[in-house]
Amino acid sequence: MTPPPSRARHRVRRALSTAAAAVAVLGALAVPPAHAGASQVPVFRDGFGLTQVADGSVVRGDTDFTLTVTSAEVTGPHRIRVFLPSGYAADPGRRWPVTYFLHGGPGTVDDVAAVPALRSDDMITVVPDGGRKGWYADWVMQNTALGAADWETFHLEQVVPFIDANLRTVPDRAHRAVSGLSMGGSGALHYAEARPDLFGHVAALSGGLDFGMAEFRAAVLATELNLPGAWCAISSAAPGTCADYGPYVDSDAVFGSPYPVLGADRVWKAYDPAAPTNLSRLADTGITLYTGDNDLIESYTARAAHTVKARLDQLGIANRLVDYGNGASLSPACNGGHTYACWAPAFADWVPRVTAAFAAAA
Template sequence: MKILPRAVLRGWAATLVGLVATLGMLGPAATAAHAATAPPHFTNGFGLTVVSQPKWADVNERTFVVTVKSAQVPAYDVMQDQVSDEHVIMVTLPRGYDGTAGTRYPVLYYLHGSPEYPNSPRNQTLAERSTKGVPLITVAPNGSGHGWYTNWVHPDSRGRQNWETFHLDELIPFIDTNLKTIPARAGRAITGHSMGGFGAFHYAEDRPGLFSYVGSFSGVLDLQNPLMRAAVVGSGLLPTIGTPLAAPDAIFGPPVWPLDQAWNKASPAQNVGTLRGMGVAMYAGNGGDLTVDPVLAVAERLDRQTAVTTADHLRTAGIPYRFADYGDGSTWAKGCHGKHSQDVCLQADMNDFVKLIMKRLRHP
């Protein structure tokens, strides 16, 4: 057996000691690298007070929830587990987001439907899957079970129900101040599902200077349609969608002529003129087999008709648009049957919309 010189042994020993020391130093660092990182810290401003700082929704650390208060909607009709004077906002960040770096990102505002929570597991999945690998921030604010994304005409004892003011004048600058956004029209898009589809078009039409793209996923886009008026009024009379119950004229005023001016003014289908120069997209199925889930089938068919009416007005106005009119869903997404509020259909809607807006939005 060959005897190694002492100098070599000493060298190996020194190397081994150094390796052990290095590993000892790297151990805590490696542990820290895998430890949870804190979500962004939010400060009060623009009329919003932070009730609870952002908390990650799960260990993936892409989506967090922050809770605020607003004097524009000091109390609202709550569903189970909601607190009437607190508003949950869910935010999904792009992978690699760094609040200390100079990189800024565009924002997609997603307005939920009714009855739904902004931070529902489904909405988190929609945002995270559609933006995987995409440099885009997604923000889903509370819209209540029947807030209808508007400033109510007769809120009565609730106090102000100024949902539009809350979202457009308070939330948007609040997000731009607390996150690394592109705080300009070129850095914003808005969309929503069902009630939220109405909200997205209503907001974009009222404030076209804020958004460069608008979308609707099976949205309620025609408030001149008597069946849609009945749906809005009815949503305020169901305890599962929010209590206390809302009077028929609470949101848009009386739903009958000649007292229905607020309904007509807020109806997206007939007020598309301000969308000129903006990207516009609508998505809807036809309900598919009406004998399967007939309530959801009929709801989708009615919402599709409001999109058809909106498309007619867009075409007359000479405004380009995309209408993904996917029928029974068989060619749109696997497992999509063209029903209302079907997860796989909505995910396909969101995936397509994100691809569209990223061609127009300013981004890294």
């Protein structure tokens, strides 16, 4: 039975008030970009709707560089950071598998520097900008303060073929993975479901995977309204410790109305990475989920991860869930919280597994 509108609104608002403070750490610590160097990098040609910005490159070395591009799909310039294997230039006849890393909110492409395992000599790693609150979706509203916001189209129909056209990749699903954490964790699972022809492997870390949970709908609303930033502005928190999710946008901007009344939340349901219909598209995909459960946000991500696992099991789809609880089983540095101290060792566990799968598919 559908709850009355007033009760549904009260339920989401109550969850929103709980999540507003907690969501300030979604995506966690951004890492400052390194200074540009003088190294040479592969020459990229514009295409697939992407135009490179002149003087928009940051070069840290032959195997670590950032491009800046524009696209009609997402307003403003956006960066793409790339890690190449150390042997890329020395072996010009070799092609490489690719892993895409989707950062959390309100992160940047430079967050990847906190994950050493993604600088692998066995694969190319690509980190596209996902916006402070892009949620890896094509937004319902395109006329907000942020302008065009078709993030999913930008990534899947532009960035992926752009990378394949300009780098020596193995351009098939068996040699392409998508991974992400927090906001990027839900994005990674959604992208694997939306385009199983592109991605044969997915890893979702501490993701907001279940959009049926009011807490995750509330988290999206909090980022749309920049409630963490507003809360910090009147708090006594130290400068620089509060998340800023950018300009205020309408609470229906990303996925439309969050209220489950008369089908108003149909976009949420269609996108929902935990929906059995969407999960069924992963029948031939290598699936790994990671979560802790030792702070407020991780208590929600753990619930969502276990829901996804249970539904995958019911569908008969192989999957691997690593619930490291308080972190003791994962790393001495991990306390089970929503932090790179846990995500970095989780990636250190996953990367050798996915590179072995890439090699087995050769």
